[in-house]
Amino acid sequence: MRRDIPIQAIPPTEGCGDVQVRQERGQREVFCGLTGIIWLHRKMQDAFFLVVGSRTCAHLLQSAAGVMIFAEPRFGTAIIGERDLAGLVDVHDELDRIVGQLLARRPNIRTLFLVGSCPSEVIKLDLGRAAQRLHGLHAPQVRVLHYSGSGIETTFTQGEDACLQALVEQLPEREDPAPNLMVVGTLAEVVEDQLRGLIEGMGVSQVDFFPPRQSHELPAVGPNTRFVLAQPFLADTARALQARGAEIIPALFPLGVEGTSRWLHAIAQAMGVAEARCAEVIAPAAARAERSLAAAREVLDGKSIFFFPDSQLEIPLARFAQRELGMRLTEVGTPYLHRQLMAPELALLPSQTEVCEGQDVDAQLDRCLAAAPDLVVCGLGLANPLEAKGLTTKWAIELVFTPIQGFEQAADLAGLLSRPWRRRLKLAA
Numbered sequence: 001m002r003r004d005i006p007i008q009a010i011p012p013t014e015g016c017g018d019v020q021v022r023q024e025r026g027q028r029e030v031f032c033g034l035t036g037i038i039w040l041h042r043k044m045q046d047a048f049f050l051v052v053g054s055r056t057c058a059h060l061l062q063s064a065a066g067v068m069i070f071a072e073p074r075f076g077t078a079i080i081g082e083r084d085l086a087g088l089v090d091v092h093d094e095l096d097r098i099v100g101q102l103l104a105r106r107p108n109i110r111t112l113f114l115v116g117s118c119p120s121e122v123i124k125l126d127l128g129r130a131a132q133r134l135h136g137l138h139a140p141q142v143r144v145l146h147y148s149g150s151g152i153e154t155t156f157t158q159g160e161d162a163c164l165q166a167l168v169e170q171l172p173e174r175e176d177p178a179p180n181l182m183v184v185g186t187l188a189e190v191v192e193d194q195l196r197g198l199i200e201g202m203g204v205s206q207v208d209f210f211p212p213r214q215s216h217e218l219p220a221v222g223p224n225t226r227f228v229l230a231q232p233f234l235a236d237t238a239r240a241l242q243a244r245g246a247e248i249i250p251a252l253f254p255l256g257v258e259g260t261s262r263w264l265h266a267i268a269q270a271m272g273v274a275e276a277r278c279a280e281v282i283a284p285a286a287a288r289a290e291r292s293l294a295a296a297r298e299v300l301d302g303k304s305i306f307f308f309p310d311s312q313l314e315i316p317l318a319r320f321a322q323r324e325l326g327m328r329l330t331e332v333g334t335p336y337l338h339r340q341l342m343a344p345e346l347a348l349l350p351s352q353t354e355v356c357e358g359q360d361v362d363a364q365l366d367r368c369l370a371a372a373p374d375l376v377v378c379g380l381g382l383a384n385p386l387e388a389k390g391l392t393t394k395w396a397i398e399l400v401f402t403p404i405q406g407f408e409q410a411a412d413l414a415g416l417l418s419r420p421w422r423r424r425l426k427l428a429a
């Protein structure tokens with residue numbers, strides 16, 4: 001489970017900041033960290049993710065990846081069978097054999113991630129030792145790393161955090177004394193290109209995105225590196241970058257017009273760009289995005305929304321829904337709350353907002369049914385039962401799989417929240 005990791009001090013932003021945080025420990029309804037492989041393997045095109053797990057793990061990945069399995073995907077599962085579990089064969093030997101076959105068949109793989117799962121954890125398979133041994137066998141052509149995506153240790157988006165944390169240790173040391181910017185968190189390429197255009201348009205020329213599109217082209221890091229998170233679930237990665245001397249830029253997350261504007265202004269301030277220059281560069285895109293929200297606002301203004309905990313995106317999403325779409329926040333669940341990273345977001349939530357960290361799913365379902373919100377954002381497993389009770393739902397996973405960051409995507413994000421309501425209105429007509 002996660003610890004609250006001290007991140008270097010983030011100054012408070014304006015706002016009331018007196019939200020109520022309820023903590024719950026009970027049965028949870030969330031995916032495990034293996035799910036992150038779906039977007040990580042799309043992003044790093046020369047990496048391969050080998051889950052050391054069971055048939056359940058393989059099924060999870062194949063169903064989450066959908067049609068991708070018909071192409072030759074860059075992920076797979078080394079199945080731990082009954083003989084392995086019974087200690088009848090040496091799992092390390094089996095792993096060496098599978099990896100040898102894989103790398104011979106796929107010579108374009110430059111980074112191989114061994115991904116731990118519940119079964120590998122249960123049999124106490126030392127994946128660190130396995131990665132070291134396999135790295136010795138296959139370097140320099142292939143770098144072999146490991147991290148855990150097991151459901152015992154991680155939820156949903158924590159898999160990306162664990163993966164990026166493992167990569168941070170591999171980043172080369174930056175010698176250049178000029179300050180550079182690193183944008184941290186997996187973003188769709190279209191979003192990355194738009195954000196890069198705006199950042200470079202402000203005059204910041206040394207900008208890297210992490211993770212990179214090619215895993216062997218790792219950006220350098222050092223004491224002159226300033227980094228900003230593009231995703232809210234990367235506390236361990238942030239801590240690892242700080243340990244390499246980099247400094248975090250406190251900011252809102254780039255969701256919605258306000259989130260993206262403030263995120264870019266925070267970058268500008270940290271990188272010595274004049275406020276006016278930043279405002280001038282972002283104004284046209286911000287104005288366009290603002291106009292594009294009108295249709296969704298018309299549907300959602302005044303409606304209430306309830307978030308079940310899923311991806312750690314819930315708090316920035318709630319801020320966007322409330323401040324830019326006029327929605328009322330009934331409850332904002334999050335699987336884990338990193339108070340320092342989330343401080344700028346929490347400060348903008350209305351006073352008395354109910355934030356719930358962790359989960360006791362039955363109690364939370366009772367509260368949700370009692371509140372009867374207009375829209376519920378929840379995991380796949382809860383959506384059908386809630387729809388059956390007459391509630392309107394949105395699958396939280398769609399908000400992770402769809403590009404929603406930045407100005408150009410603000411309307412898409414709003415559309416994801418308004419679509420279930422439009423559907424309901426059509427059915428009622």
Ligand code: SF4
Pocket residue numbers: 032033034053054056057058060116117118119149150151152
């Ligand atoms: Fe299930 Fe654990 Fe495998 Fe995730 S890692 S699919 S929770 S067995």
